[in-house]
Amino acid sequence: MGKRDTDSEGAESPVQFSVDRSSPVPLYFQLSQQLEAAIETGRLAPGSLLGNEIELAGRLGLSRPTVRQAIQSLVDKGLLVRRRGIGTQVVHSQVKRPLELSSLYDDLEAAGQKPATRVLLNTTTEATAEIAAALGVAEGAEVALVERLRLTHGEPVAHLRNHLPVGLLDLGTAQLEETGLYRLMRAAGITLHSARQTVGARAATAEEGGRLGEPEGAPLLTMQRTTFDDTGRAVEFGSHVYRASRYAFDFQLLVRP
Numbered sequence: 001m002g003k004r005d006t007d008s009e010g011a012e013s014p015v016q017f018s019v020d021r022s023s024p025v026p027l028y029f030q031l032s033q034q035l036e037a038a039i040e041t042g043r044l045a046p047g048s049l050l051g052n053e054i055e056l057a058g059r060l061g062l063s064r065p066t067v068r069q070a071i072q073s074l075v076d077k078g079l080l081v082r083r084r085g086i087g088t089q090v091v092h093s094q095v096k097r098p099l100e101l102s103s104l105y106d107d108l109e110a111a112g113q114k115p116a117t118r119v120l121l122n123t124t125t126e127a128t129a130e131i132a133a134a135l136g137v138a139e140g141a142e143v144a145l146v147e148r149l150r151l152t153h154g155e156p157v158a159h160l161r162n163h164l165p166v167g168l169l170d171l172g173t174a175q176l177e178e179t180g181l182y183r184l185m186r187a188a189g190i191t192l193h194s195a196r197q198t199v200g201a202r203a204a205t206a207e208e209g210g211r212l213g214e215p216e217g218a219p220l221l222t223m224q225r226t227t228f229d230d231t232g233r234a235v236e237f238g239s240h241v242y243r244a245s246r247y248a249f250d251f252q253l254l255v256r257p
Contacts, residue, residue: 028069050088078245121147134237158242191230219244
């Protein structure tokens with residue numbers, strides 16, 4: 001039958017979809033991929049209504065089981081939620097961040113995720129053995145500490161904790177709430193060159209769950225990163241946690257010749 005153009009008339013604005021019945025790719029997967037793309041690009045914003053399965057099936061010219069399977073795959077990913085008496089609603093998109101030397105703020109902004117920052121701490125503290133080793137300072141030396149909550153579309157995505165050498169740059173709270181840390185570093189003339197990074201996972205504590213809007217024990221992604229400038233000087237040590245339901249690292253793997 002070839003390609004059939006259809007549309008989804010969400011509560012906010014219509015989004016165009018197209019399914020190819022001659023393709024070996026299952027129809028439910030075609031629909032789920034296009035719905036996910038619409039959510040990630042913001043064409044289907046958080047809170048948008050898709051209607052119920054019967055309405056969607058009729059609107060798209062697909063069978064109800066096909067639509068149900070497509071929706072369920074996105075419900076399982078946390079992108080959609082079924083609400084009794086309301087229908088299927090967009091919750092949020094998952095942030096897919098490439099593993100490269102960039103800031104979360106810049107990555108979110110580039111992806112159209114509308115980043116916002118809430119500064120929880122902007123102070124100085126004594127370097128622990130771990131922080132001292134990462135920054136190349138003496139244990140107990142004074143270092144700057146910045147603790148922030150990063151949000152997209154008004155929902156928390158990550159808790160960011162960064163230690164920096166004292167005097168590296170001025171870090172005003174207002175500036176930190178307006179833009180990313182790496183952008184402030186570049187504006188201060190610091191050339192970021194490389195980083196050493198470790199990615200892991202663990203369960204959320206009660207405090208972390210409350211801060212990030214997740215239940216205690218929910219999976220969290222963790223990242224520790226030491227960043228160096230073009231002179232080899234360590235300029236920041238970051239210890240971050242991310243909501244696994246909202247965030248993923250994206251790898252590109254190459255075969256060695």
